[in-house]
Amino acid sequence: MPETNLPLFVYGSLRSDCGPAHQDFLSAATALGPASLTGALYDVGRYPAAVIGDAMYLIHGELYDLRGDTDLLACLDAYEECSAEFPEPREYRREIVEVTQNQRIRPAWAYLYNRPTQGLPRIESGDYRQYLTC
Template structure:
């Protein structure tokens, strides 16, 4: 099981919520990076979907989980995609390559991808949820 996690929304540094605090204690921040995808404003939080265009980037942070099995179970509950939640869930957790800002690629990184319709959702063109929060 991979111990790497990529977060792009409310779990990033600078957010003050219970799960961001949990992550700051139970994971080690490694670096900033990006996923090849589009980011949308879903509500007070974003969602990311994959893209085939290498120029599409969703920015976030890469973490190493101290106890991946426990942390991912807790995060699955937070993201409401564990088995106890109605399916299809709003998010699904998959492993994917993540690129770092200095050009390295981590091949097996967990990410929560959005899987509900995006037709009425606002595209976050810069692909950075934290910049959107600062501008609001």
């Protein structure tokens, strides 16, 4: 599967019931349902930060089929401030991760936090929607 055809895993402000960003960017995408990612979720203030690698925790979110829309990916990169126009080190990076959906593991794009998490409160549930009123 070409990288441009990968679905997108969202866990914060881009989730369907977490505010206007979903409507702005993902209203035309096809919802594929709930999914999870192995890692930890942190509270950065106005939004969450996902960090992979900690197998003790799960990050809960939603999966979307972007239909290979590279223009949409570019817009999302700008929204997440991880495109080339933003200075490094960027706060987020888009990376291919392995998500679990319906007990199957599949590759997907995700925006991951690109800074240290020391001092940030961990979102114990791994679910931003449950943690805050979005």
